Amino acid sequence: MIKSLLIANRGEIACRVIRTARKLGVRTIAVYSDADAKALHVRMADEAVHIGAAPVRESYLLGDRIIAAAKATEAEAIHPGYGFLSENAEFAQSVLDAGLIWVGPNPASITAMGLKDEAKRRMQDAGVPTTPGYLGEDQSPERLKAEADAIGYPVLIKAVAGGGGKGMRKVDAAADFADALASCQREAASSFGNESVLLEKWVTNPRHIEVQVFGDTHGNVVHLFERDCSLQRRHQKVIEEAPAPGMDAATREAVCAAAVAAAKAVDYVGAGTIEFIADGSEGLRADRIWFMEMNTRLQVEHPVTEEITGQDLVEWQLRVASGEALPKRQDELAINGWAMEARLYAEDPAKGFLPSIGRLDTFAIGPAYRIDTGVEQGAEISAFYDPMIAKLIAWAPDRDAARLSLAATLDQTVIWPLKTNAGFLRKALLHPAFANAKLDTGLIGSEGDALLPDVIPSDTVLTEAAETIAAPGPLAGFRLNAQPRRDGRFLLDGMPVSVVLGPTEDNEPAPSALIAEGGQVWQLLPWRAGGAAGGDASDGAILSPMPGRVIAVAVSTGEMVIKGQKLLTLEAMKMEHSLVAPFDGTVVELNVSEGGQVSEGARLAMVGKAEAA
Structure with missing residues (x-):
C-alpha cells in the first residue's frame, strides 16, 4: 500500500481523499493557493504546501509546482481528485516521469477518451452504440452549420475537450446556430484551452445514465452498476441517484456490459465513468441508450455508488495504484437499497443562480445520512473556485424513503449570509415528476419558476x-x-x-x-x-452581480436598446453571465471594456429610459 499521498486538489474532494487515506494509515499532503491558506483540507492533511496565487492558472493548474511539492515532502503518489488536472494526460505522464505513482488511469487511456470525437470513434470500433452526429476535423463555422442542418434541429454543440456541463449548447433553430457556436467555442477555449466541437442529435426525453467502472493492472475490469444523473440545470448535475429508476435487469446487464467493453477498449485502470444518453420516451430500453463520453477520473457523484454497494471507491483507487488486484469480483458486487445526492451550492436561485460569495457566518446542515464537504462555519467562499459547498447524501431501503430523507435534511439546513440552492433542491425533490421518476434532463428547464424557492417565508x-x-x-x-x-x-x-x-x-x-x-x-x-428600504431598482444602472471579467461588450454609448437585449457578458466562477437592458432606452453610460476586471456592485453601464412618443 502507498505510504504517503499528495492530493492535487482542494475543497470537498481533497477532504474526501484525506479521510480514506487516514483510515488506511497513509500520510497525506495538501496543496493550497493564497485563497485557501486557512481551508479545511489544509488543516486536515498531515502536511501542506503553498503552490501559488488564488487563480487556478497560478496554482492548482501548475503541474510543475505540484510535482515539486510532492518531491519536497517525499510523497510516493499523487491523487488528482476531480476537475483541475485530473484528466490531463500530460500531467499524468509528468507524474510518472518524476518517479511518482499516479492514482488514476494510464495517460494513454486519458488521451484516448479525453477528446469526445476520438472517444466516439473508438467506441464505434468496439461495438458500443453511439448517438448520431458530426465528428469531423473541419471546424469552420460554415461546415459545422451545414452538418447541423443535415442532422436536423435541435442539435447539441459540445466541446470535444469539455466536461462538467461547460462548452455545451443546445440549438433549436438554424438561425440560432452561429451565436451558440461562438459562445460554446469561447467558453471551451477559456475552460479547456481547446475550442474544437462536435455535434450530436438532440435526444427526445433524454435521460443521463452512467456506469461506474473500475480496472486494475492485472487485466480485471468490473462495473459497480449505474447512476441516474438526469436532473440537471444547464447541463450540470443537480441531484444524482443510484440505481436508475425503471432500469430492469436485462437493460442493466446490457448497459453495464457495454460500459465494461468501453473500458477494456482503452485498457482502463482505476476509477472511471461511462456516460450514456438514453431516450426515455418509452422507458429505459437497451436499444435506446447510447454512449456519450467517458470521464477518466472519480466522479463528484461517486458517493451514491459507494452507498448502494458498500464499497469505498477511494480505497479501491489507492489499492489499484499500489498494484493490488480489484478488491471484489463482479459476482461479489450487488445493489443494496437506494441512494441520492444533492449538490449544495452557494448561489442565489432568485437571481439566475449567480454564485454567492463571502463568509459562512452560519453553516448548519440538517441531520443527514452522509455529508461530504470542504468547508465549515467561518470559511470564505471565493470567487476563484466552483461554489459547491457540500454534497448531501441519503440512503434508504427504497427510492421514496431516500428522497424524503434528503428533502428533510435540506428543510433543516441554515446557511447565512450567503444564499444557497437548498430551497431549490428541496422543491426539486418534492416535485411530482421527480417523485414519480418521470425524469429527463430538461425537467428543471421546463418547470422554470415552479422550482424556485419562496420569496418570503410563510x-x-x-x-x-x-x-x-x-x-x-x-x-x-x-x-x-x-x-x-x-x-x-x-x-x-x-x-x-x-x-x-x-x-x-x-x-x-x-x-x-x-x-x-x-x-x-x-x-x-x-x-x-x-433604515428605509433601498432605492428604485429600475433606474437603469447595470451593476456587476459578482467579481469577474468582462469578456464581451455588445453595445456602445448612445446606442438604442430594447428590454432584454444583451449588453455585456461577464465571466465568473467559470461561467458566463449575460447582463441585459432592463427596459427600452439608450445606453447613456458604459464604464467597461472587453477583458476588464470588475468588482461586485460596480456600475458597468447605465440605460436611460426611452421617452414616450
Missing part, C-alpha cells in the same frame, strides 16, 4: 420571528387578557414588511433574527435598525 414563520425580535422577554406570545394586537414594521432581507403582532413587554428589541423554512434563510431586522 405568515406563521414570519410572525413567530417578528415577535421574537419585538419581544424577546419571557412573556412574548402570551395572549390571555391580551392588549389589542398591533402592526410591526420590519425589513426582511432589506424588503419592508408589516407583521401583525401580539401584545409585548417594554423590552429592548432583539437586533435581528434568522428565519429558516424549506431550505431558505432570511434575515429580519427591526425597521429602525435597518
Whole structure:
C-alpha cells in the first residue's frame, strides 16, 4: 500500500481523499493557493504546501509546482481528485516521469477518451452504440452549420475537450446556430484551452445514465452498476441517484456490459465513468441508450455508488495504484437499497443562480445520512473556485424513503449570509415528476419558476420571528387578557414588511433574527435598525452581480436598446453571465471594456429610459 499521498486538489474532494487515506494509515499532503491558506483540507492533511496565487492558472493548474511539492515532502503518489488536472494526460505522464505513482488511469487511456470525437470513434470500433452526429476535423463555422442542418434541429454543440456541463449548447433553430457556436467555442477555449466541437442529435426525453467502472493492472475490469444523473440545470448535475429508476435487469446487464467493453477498449485502470444518453420516451430500453463520453477520473457523484454497494471507491483507487488486484469480483458486487445526492451550492436561485460569495457566518446542515464537504462555519467562499459547498447524501431501503430523507435534511439546513440552492433542491425533490421518476434532463428547464424557492417565508414563520425580535422577554406570545394586537414594521432581507403582532413587554428589541423554512434563510431586522428600504431598482444602472471579467461588450454609448437585449457578458466562477437592458432606452453610460476586471456592485453601464412618443 502507498505510504504517503499528495492530493492535487482542494475543497470537498481533497477532504474526501484525506479521510480514506487516514483510515488506511497513509500520510497525506495538501496543496493550497493564497485563497485557501486557512481551508479545511489544509488543516486536515498531515502536511501542506503553498503552490501559488488564488487563480487556478497560478496554482492548482501548475503541474510543475505540484510535482515539486510532492518531491519536497517525499510523497510516493499523487491523487488528482476531480476537475483541475485530473484528466490531463500530460500531467499524468509528468507524474510518472518524476518517479511518482499516479492514482488514476494510464495517460494513454486519458488521451484516448479525453477528446469526445476520438472517444466516439473508438467506441464505434468496439461495438458500443453511439448517438448520431458530426465528428469531423473541419471546424469552420460554415461546415459545422451545414452538418447541423443535415442532422436536423435541435442539435447539441459540445466541446470535444469539455466536461462538467461547460462548452455545451443546445440549438433549436438554424438561425440560432452561429451565436451558440461562438459562445460554446469561447467558453471551451477559456475552460479547456481547446475550442474544437462536435455535434450530436438532440435526444427526445433524454435521460443521463452512467456506469461506474473500475480496472486494475492485472487485466480485471468490473462495473459497480449505474447512476441516474438526469436532473440537471444547464447541463450540470443537480441531484444524482443510484440505481436508475425503471432500469430492469436485462437493460442493466446490457448497459453495464457495454460500459465494461468501453473500458477494456482503452485498457482502463482505476476509477472511471461511462456516460450514456438514453431516450426515455418509452422507458429505459437497451436499444435506446447510447454512449456519450467517458470521464477518466472519480466522479463528484461517486458517493451514491459507494452507498448502494458498500464499497469505498477511494480505497479501491489507492489499492489499484499500489498494484493490488480489484478488491471484489463482479459476482461479489450487488445493489443494496437506494441512494441520492444533492449538490449544495452557494448561489442565489432568485437571481439566475449567480454564485454567492463571502463568509459562512452560519453553516448548519440538517441531520443527514452522509455529508461530504470542504468547508465549515467561518470559511470564505471565493470567487476563484466552483461554489459547491457540500454534497448531501441519503440512503434508504427504497427510492421514496431516500428522497424524503434528503428533502428533510435540506428543510433543516441554515446557511447565512450567503444564499444557497437548498430551497431549490428541496422543491426539486418534492416535485411530482421527480417523485414519480418521470425524469429527463430538461425537467428543471421546463418547470422554470415552479422550482424556485419562496420569496418570503410563510405568515406563521414570519410572525413567530417578528415577535421574537419585538419581544424577546419571557412573556412574548402570551395572549390571555391580551392588549389589542398591533402592526410591526420590519425589513426582511432589506424588503419592508408589516407583521401583525401580539401584545409585548417594554423590552429592548432583539437586533435581528434568522428565519429558516424549506431550505431558505432570511434575515429580519427591526425597521429602525435597518433604515428605509433601498432605492428604485429600475433606474437603469447595470451593476456587476459578482467579481469577474468582462469578456464581451455588445453595445456602445448612445446606442438604442430594447428590454432584454444583451449588453455585456461577464465571466465568473467559470461561467458566463449575460447582463441585459432592463427596459427600452439608450445606453447613456458604459464604464467597461472587453477583458476588464470588475468588482461586485460596480456600475458597468447605465440605460436611460426611452421617452414616450
